[in-house]
Amino acid sequence: MPRKFAEIAFTPAVKVLQDRYGSRQTYENFVAKGPANDKITTAISQFITERNGFYLSTVTSEGWPYVQFRGGPPGFLRVLDEQTLGFADFAGNSQYLSTGNLTENNRVFLFLMDYANRRRLKIWGHATVSHDDPALIERLKVPGYSGQAERAILIQVVAWDRNCPQHIPVKYSEHEVAQMVEPLQARIAELEAQLAQAQKSTNLKRW
Template identity: 55%
Template sequence: MSRIVDPARTARPPPSDVAFTPAVKAEQSRRGSRAVYRRVEEGDGWETRITPELAAFLAERNSVYLATASAAGQPYVQHRGGPRGFLRVIDERTLGFADFGGNRQYITLGNLAENDRAFLFVMDYAARRRVKLWGRARVVEGDAALLGRLAPGGHAARPERAILFEVEAWDVNCPQHIPVKLDAADVETRLESLRHRVAELELENQRLRASKK
């Protein structure tokens, strides 16, 4: 995914500081990787806008992980899934999705009520890609127009609210250690194509046998 260099970055801390706190940088220095990441910070660095490449990547995803934390710092990760592209691009810095009812624990909602810092972890197992997005999230209740924009078409469940995610920075991880996995729907599509081809070959084989009699 390409990066767009923002000239204003030189006047403010690098976007990666959202993750690379002084404690993290100290660990990087102690373990020998700080020089590498310092060069990243001095170069293009992490992206802060939703580029066309990122938008295209998200449009193909049907599963994301949303991390939040309480005011005391207790972390929580929630899975959200839906049709491909259910995580919608609102503008160059905002993502959103319709939130449906679940087990009614409301941990994410409670965390966001007192701490808006959030994190999205998006996996593409088939292509061994992963994208990390840092930002702030908020819950929007009672906005029918927004829900109509975010609700996936053909989904039987009724959305209860919207969650908007303001992107502060994002980065792409290397594919190391990511196992290759395929969605069941993708596997079924490929199997159906193979079944169709096998059926064609069987018919051709029958015709060839009949012609030799």
């Protein structure tokens, strides 16, 4: 059980309920023996780089949670070093909820889903929004993607954790479905060609 994540997420109120339901001591032992998980490993970096979207959670000045989906081509959420992530934030509906929240509280929570393989990753960090740094925005942009990058967001990673696959429904993206269907389509084309050839030979024999 990662230590850094537990330091953040196991608040006194959470621990009270762990006590009540009997999991407190087990978690205490896991945390004592577990790795810090405050740095992005190679495997976690690969997982992040393969995602084409993630849920970004911020907190309003009144303490309300807010979650918004950020989508883009795989790799748009970049791993800049073992404790820094970054992405070019695209122009959207001009409400500026996430970025507005970040001006008052820079804490973020990122939730990354891999539905096809039933995997999920949670990341806690501090975000910095750069509205006037064209060089940084340019560095974070994914070449060829149509989204209009308006600002750069960097995230200093504090902790990450994974959960088991339980209750994650299996879903495939359009791209993943296309990859699965491709050999079937090729086989159908092959069989159609064979059928057409067989029909042609049968017609010739009739003459």
